[in-house]
Amino acid sequence: MxxxxxxxxxxxxxxxxxxxxxxxxxxxxxxxxxxxxxxxxxxxxxxxxxYPRFIMHPYLKILATFIKEKYKVSNAYEVVLLSSQKAVDVVSCKYFIHNKIEINEPFGVILVQNGTSQLQKVLKFIQHVGYNLSSRLAEDYLFDVGLLKGKHKEELDDKEIAFDNVISSLASDYKQPQKNICLTPSGMNAVYCALRGLRTIQNKNGKNKLIQLGWLYLDTMNIVEHYFDENKIFYDINNLDIVEDYLKTNGHTISAIITEIPTNPLLQTVDLPRLKNLCLKYNIVLVIDATFATPFNMNLKPYADIYVESLTKFASGNADVLMGAVILNENSKISAISQEFFKHADMPYIKDIQRLSFEIRNYxxxxxxxxxxxxxxxxxxxxxxxxxxxxxxxxxxxxxxxxxxxxxxxxxxxxxxxxxxxxxxxxxxxxxxxxxxxxxxxxxxxxxxxxxxxxxxxxxxxxxxxxxxxxxxxxxxxxxxxxxxxxxxxxxxxxxxxx
Incomplete structure (x- = not known):
């Protein structure tokens, strides 16, 4: 051979x-x-x-040490880097963290006490919700302060056109208006933004439960646990009879159903027309992780209220950029309240957008x-x-x-x-x-x-x-x-x- x-x-x-x-x-x-x-x-x-959400990037380790020295942070605290101040506010609020010193940087920094269980909880939460600091931002920062001699050479689109290129490409691919698309620093942050928005809405309408349909990706399930007081899991997506029976009694309490089309890793596909009819009957929002489907394999527009996609995957094709997208379906009433979802999102770092803009041309x-x-x-x-x-x-x-x-x-x-x-x-x-x-x-x-x-x-x-x-x-x-x-x-x- x-x-x-x-x-x-x-x-x-x-x-x-x-x-x-x-x-x-x-x-x-x-x-x-x-x-x-x-x-x-x-x-x-x-x-x-x-994978940056699981192991700290080497540039982030160098940057964390630099920040610790720059601000004379005590060894009693660990420096944790985040994508933005918005991310700092989310994490600080959840874990009651308040930096004792003023830190002024173009990214987020929190100080977490060493030797406590809180540090691991914070790091896990950041992993789940995808508020990780960009390795390209860290690279630029370290180069500017003289800690790196050079930068990785790669093909990037111009800053002036990159964001519009990515948004217009996704709008065309998903057949949605550009205003209905929001970029996030990772695919998991897209899931987080969608579910956080739904949580806010449910507080207004009294619906306090979410249905997870199928065995979903690990961090998706963790976000569900973080942001919904009650959730119901149906592992067998081929048995919508039991879902329908459950909704007959509990439909008025369900805010949303989240599923993957197809599922990871078993490639199972729910009877989506039937599921959509159930959602319409009980006024339930349908959230679909379309990362596997992509806009080129399956037509999900008649069904999804909200799509999320990890652009890190097929849209990039090169496994060298973290990014996600929340896409609101113009056919859904949910698109009228887009800011409830988009306000939780961070803008990805510009050089990540430039890289994805170059890559998404061949999607x-x-x-x-x-x-x-x-x-x-x-x-x-x-x-x-x-x-x-x-x-x-x-x-x-x-x-x-x-x-x-x-x-x-x-x-x-x-x-x-x-x-x-x-x-x-x-x-x-x-x-x-x-x-x-x-x-x-x-x-x-x-x-x-x-x-x-x-x-x-x-x-x-x-x-x-x-x-x-x-x-x-x-x-x-x-x-x-x-x-x-x-x-x-x-x-x-x-x-x-x-x-």
């Missing part, structure tokens, strides 16, 4: 390689993932930069290639004898639901998840694709989803029983299909079938 296009990437290398603003990191062996989850000293020496073309590759990869997996289960957008169990929403017959979302009939660790370790967190990249990117997202559940008997209950396999490989030659992608999977 000819040499593969793909080569091993050392543990700790940024993904994309040699990019200081990368949001992923190489974890080429399953033991690397386990060590990372268990925070062993050896792995922490290798992994110095990763539609990128998705066309990824969709076509995904379809062919699924066809290949169906013919192999070493794949056990395939989770994809047209899985027979959910196919009719997905097909109702497809823009065309090739609009496969770019994610496939699989389990194997053979040793998971051996297969994961042998594959030479990029392996690490995140998705939506132009390069194929693998992630042992349950190990990275829910390691705490894997390591307890009760947790493993819960994973079985919700149908999430422990040894699940999530594949974010890239734009490479599909024959090369298939050839790389062929390498492991003899294990």
């Amino acid at each position: 000819n040499q593969s296009l793909f080569n091993p990437i050392p543990c700790g290398q940024t993904l994309p390689v040699n990019n200081i603003h990368a949001v992923s990191v190489s974890m080429p062996e399953l033991q690397d993932v386990i060590d990372y989850e268990e925070q062993t000293p050896e792995i922490l020496e290798k992994i110095t930069s990763a 539609e073309k990128r998705m066309k290639t990824i969709s076509e590759n995904t379809k062919k990869l699924v066809e290949y997996f169906k013919k192999t004898d070493y794949i056990d289960e395939i989770f994809y957008c047209l899985n027979p169990k959910y196919a009719s639901n997905y097909q109702k929403l497809m823009i065309d017959e090739n609009s496969y979302t770019g994610i496939v998840s699989v389990t194997f009939k053979k040793n998971f660790r051996k297969i994961y370790d042998k594959l030479n694709f990029a392996k690490g967190p995140s998705l939506g990249t132009e390069f194929t990117l693998l992630m042992p989803y349950t190990y990275l997202a829910h390691y705490d559940l894997i390591t307890s008997q009760k947790g493993q029983e819960f994973l079985k209950q919700i149908g999430l396999p422990v040894e699940l490989l999530r594949i974010s299909v890239g734009c490479e030659d599909i024959n090369e992608i298939i050839k790389e999977f062929e390498r492991v079938k003899e294990i």
